Structures are given as C-alpha cells and as structure tokens.
Amino acid sequence: MGHPLLLVQLLVIIVAARLMAWALRWLGQPAVVGEMIAGLALGPLVFGALAPSWQAQLFPADSLGNLQSLSTLGLVLFMTVVGAELRIPQGSRVLRPAGWIGGLACALPALLALGIAPWLYGAYAPAGVAYWPFALFLATACAITALPVMARIVKERRLTDTTPGRLGLAAAAVADVFAWVALAFVVALISARGSWWPFLRTIGGLLGLLAVAWLVLRPLCARLLARHAPDGQTRGAVLAFLLAGAFGCAAVTEWLGLHAVFGAFLFGVCLPRDDRLLHGLIERVEHVTLAAFLPVVFVLAGLSTTAELLSADAALALTLVLLVAIGGKLIGGALGARVAGQGWRDSLAIGSLMNARGLMELIVIKVGLDAGVITPAMFTILLVMAILTTMMTTPMVMALESRGAAAVSEASGMSGTDA
DSSP: OOOHHHHHHHHHHHHHHHHHHHHHHHTTOOHHHHHHHHHHHTSTTTHHHHOHHHHHHHSOGGGHHHHHHHHHHHHHHHHHHHHHHOOOOOSHHHHHHHHHHHHHHHHHHHHHHHHHHHHHHHHHSOTTOOHHHHHHHHHHHHHOOOHHHHHHHHHHTTOTTSHHHHHHHHHHHHHHHHHHHHHHHHHHHHHHTTOHHHHHHHHHHHHHHHHHIIIIIHHHHHHHHHHHOTTOOOOHHHHHHHHHHHHHHHHHHHHTTSOHHHHHHHHHHHSOOOHHHHHHHIIIIIHHIIIIIHHHHHHHHHHTOOGGGGSHHHHHHHHHHHHHHHHHHHHHHHHHHHHTTOOHHHHHHHHHHHTOOHHHHHHHHHHHHHHTSSOHHHHHHHHHHHHHHHHHHHHHHHHHHHHHHHHHHHHHHHHHHHO
C-alpha cells in the first residue's frame, strides 16, 4: 500500500498555494507571498482555529515526518539554484555602491535587533538557550534580504535597466553573502551548546568543505560541464551529477551540525556562472521545486506557528520586530545608496527593495526553529514579519515610481510653458 494521506496532503497543499498565489498576484503581489499566506492559513492560526478536528485529521503529528523529508528535498534543490543564480557584482562602479548598500542594509537592522533582544529573550528563547545565540540569530533574521523575490519584483516592475533595479540586485547579492556567513556562524554557535570543541569542529569542517568545494568541485564541475554540456543543457547524467553534488554537500553540512541548505547553496555557488546552465536548472529543477516541494515548506512553517500571536505581549513583540526590520532595511539601504551618490528618490526605492524577505527569511527562521534557538511563538512573529515586509515592497516601489514620473511630467510641462 502507498501513502494516500500524503497524496491528499500534497493535493490540498498545492491547490491552496496556487489559489492564494493567484489571488495575491491579482493584487500586484509576488506569488511567493500568496504561497506563504496559504501555508500560514493551513496552520493553527486559521484552519486549526476554524476546524480543529479537520486539521488534525489532515495533518496528524505522525504524518509530518514524510512532509519534513519533502521539505528538506525542496530546500536543497531550491538553494542549489539560488547558489547558481548568485552574481557578485564585478568592477568598482557597481561593487562599491553595492557594498555600501548591502552592508548598511544588513548592519543597521542587525544592530537594532540586538537592541531589542534583551526585551524578547526571556519570553521567546527556549529554555537552555544562552542569550547571545538568540540575540545573534534575531539580528541575522532581521538582516535578511531575499534576492530571488527582489529579482522577480524588479522584473515585474520593469526596473531591470534602472539604477534602483541594478543596484538593488547587486546589493542583495552582497547582503546574501554577509547573511549566510553570519547564519552559519550563529548555527554553529547554537549547535555547540556552550562548548568550544563542537563549535571549532563545525567551523573547521565548514572551512574544509569550502576548500574542497572551491579547489576540487568548482574546477571539476567546470570541466565536466564544458565537455558534456557545452550548450549549458542539463540532461541525463549531467543532471544526475549536479543533483548528487548538491545532496552530497547538503549531507556534509547536516552532519556538521549545520543545516542542509548551507551545503546545497555552497554547491550552487561552485557551478560556472553560465546563464545557459542557470536557465537549464530553472527549467528542470526550479519549476518543479517551486510548484510541488516549496509549498510543503510553507505549510510546515504554518504548522509550526502558534496562536500566542493573538496576545497583547506578542503583538508588542511583533510591533518591535516590524519597526526594526522595516526601519533598519529602509534607512540602511537608503543611507548606503546616498553614500554611493544616488538621489533621495532612487535611494528610498533601493531601501524599499532591500526590505523584501520572502522565502529566504522563511528558510532562515526554519533553520533557527530546527536548531532550537527560537520558540514557535518567535517563529510565528518572524514569519508574519517576512510576509508583511515582502507585501510592502511592491506598493512602496510603485509609489516612488509614480512620484518620480509625476515629477518628470511636471518638469516637462514647466519646460514647455517656459519655451
């Protein structure tokens, strides 16, 4: 016999994700926002509150192991493509402003998060978790920017060839590197549980994997792809090799006490920066992952939430986190753009784009929940923050676009009158 319950779960998950994604895209939001809301709705906050017995029958505790396996598979595949998609800006004309924007857009929300951590630690850190691992994780979670979501917003708003679009994407790539390095450090610190030997073992193992990936896997991948996939098409044995590499690196980081996503991302980064290869991975891996596996990630996230968000204390905590996350990103990104020589309107547009978090934030907080550094209540707060900040991005950018267009039109009208 098979697993009919798993098939019914997948049916409900995929249909709910698609319907909500369609509804939110009709409102001008990225599809990922609708999918995240669908996952949240299938959890205890909505479905569990309206029909607790039905939800318990659809998602019994003993069935979640199968969904967890599919979730891990989806995250590994997705992070491999994210790593292959990463493009660090080259040349001082782009790298310098991207460094300022990405650096300040990460540093300011992280510092502000450290400022509110003392008020949140007592209520939202699990028993036995020291203060600094919790505080550093909170800082990292508030510093995240979602490059894949931002890229979709930039493309949909036709900002690809504009200064805010180009600098925003470049800055998000820089911010991604900062954030994932910081997250790996924090997770290693959490796994050590106050002992230096496990921490040093994890960091040493990660550095060893980095060396093997960069010195062995990177040239090996380049040679094999040049010989067997010169057109960038990932077929048959080539695709099997890429999947084996991703799963192998993911298994190593999981064994080191980190999360599988780190190894998958690292393997993706090792692949040649070939747009044809990236297109092949998107066609053969990402589309299926986004449609079938990542909705499972969203639902597991929704099932990990708690109705404690409805309390007054949780509402205050959510307000603090939102102020830090939104203010830090908007002000940090805008200041970085101003330092790099951009005007105020473009600077605010870039800061607005840096506020997009989406799926990357979900992955980060899921890592934190799995590592035991945050409670389900804090996970719920951070998940709601991720959804709200991502939903804000498109309207904020559109408002700045319309103001800019109005200013240009007014200036043109005045010029015509003067003539």
